[in-house]
Amino acid sequence: MLETMTSPTPSLVPAPEEIQAGYELTLEERRVRGAPMRLFTFPGGSEDVARTVVCLPGLGASGRSFAPMAPLAPLLRLQLWTPTLRTPVTHTPLQWNLESLAHSDTRLPERFALVGSSFGSLVSLAFTLAHPERVRALVLVSPVASVHRVRRWALSLSTLVRMPKPFAYVFAPTVARVLGGRHLPPEGRAEIVREARRLSPLELLRRLKDVLDADYLGALEGLRVPTLIIHGARDTLVPLRYAQDVARRIPGARLEVLREASHLPYMSHALAFNAFVGDFLLQHLS
Secondary structure, three states, rough: OOHHHHOHHHOEEEEEEOOOOOOOEEEEEEEOOOOEEEEEEEEOOOOOOEEEEEEOOOOOOOOHHHHHHHHHHHOOOEEEEEOOOOOOOOHHHHHHHHHHHHHHHHOOOEEEEEEEOHHHHHHHHHHHHOOHHHHHEEEEOOOOOHHHHHOOOOOOHHHHHOOOOHHHHHHHHHHHHHHHOOOHHHHHHHHHHHOOOOOOOOHHHHHHHHHHOOOHHHHHHOOOEEEEEEEEEOOOOOHHHHHHHHHHHHOOEEEEEEEOOOOHHHHHHHHHHHHHHHHHHHHHHO
């Protein structure tokens, strides 16, 4: 099924030929606190509100990057959210996303599960700490809880995606390959590169600043939400020992390591990722 949306905003919708095979999802644009938010869903997916799972992508990705979770769609009501491409200057991107998730405009149920990858894991952690009563289960992928747990050189490398043309078009695939690892399929790499290029340099820098300012490590021991952490052993951005540190600090947290995966295990190792996430979420959302 080709990508469709409920309210036409051409600037938000790539041409059909730009969407990679396997990433064709239904797109709905919702106005959340006055800003356009993109919501991707799977055609024919579950409509069981009690099994709502909100997926939050990484720094320059869109919710469409979670397309490899398609096998879970009949079992879970997957809501693949994409932060607004331009955060209002009144808030930091992290603040805006936290308040947006809690706002009635999102039309989310009172309680739901969260799956957050990289920057999305930072948003997921912050939201769960602020609203633990609303989160039934938490999945952190390549978790970012503190700048001290992120390699600054890798953050600097990721900014190459935003360099002016044609420089960006030369280096962006290399950056995506480093972050995704050697097992990231070409269509996944193309999805990451295309979506990252849609983000303005200013917006990317603002999100990077949120990452650099973040430090939630001290609060993790107070987290009382069932938590699963999935990490790639070959992650060059967030080393495995830092994910292990996060897992140790969250009471009862479970850590699963994908030995050959890098920073985007849900795209590069979907079969194993979906098995872990599906079992965990069905256990806590049944």
